[in-house]
Amino acid sequence: MKQKFHTKRGEVAKQKFHIKRGDTVTVIAGSHKGKQGKVLEIRAAKQRAVVEGVAMIKRHERKSQANPQGRIVEREGSVHVSNLKVVTAAEKPASKKAGKAQS
Numbered sequence: 001m002k003q004k005f006h007t008k009r010g011e012v013a014k015q016k017f018h019i020k021r022g023d024t025v026t027v028i029a030g031s032h033k034g035k036q037g038k039v040l041e042i043r044a045a046k047q048r049a050v051v052e053g054v055a056m057i058k059r060h061e062r063k064s065q066a067n068p069q070g071r072i073v074e075r076e077g078s079v080h081v082s083n084l085k086v087v088t089a090a091e092k093p094a095s096k097k098a099g100k101a102q103s
Helices: none
Strands: 024-027 036-043 048-051 056-061 071-076 078-080 084-086
Touching: 024 048
Parallel strands: none
Antiparallel strands: 024 036, 024 084, 036 048, 048 078, 056 071
16 A cells, blocks of 8 residues: 655655665665665655665566577665665774774
């Protein structure tokens, strides 16, 4: 069931999410729990987000002049925004160069 948020004048209101495009997020629930990636796209109508490297699906392309054999393309699927958490600078793993002490 789709939810629509209406204002007093009857138009559909814009939804506000805790994540935005370009944020680094981690999946906190579901089959992709623990994976991290950058938000590529937010689909507000379905309350879902496309995260880089998470929920990969295979898409079969038909034969064409560009692909005479056809091919299977792997691309990102979507994840519900309630299953995502923004990764702060403190939670990000330190790089190997920054973690070692200079002696």
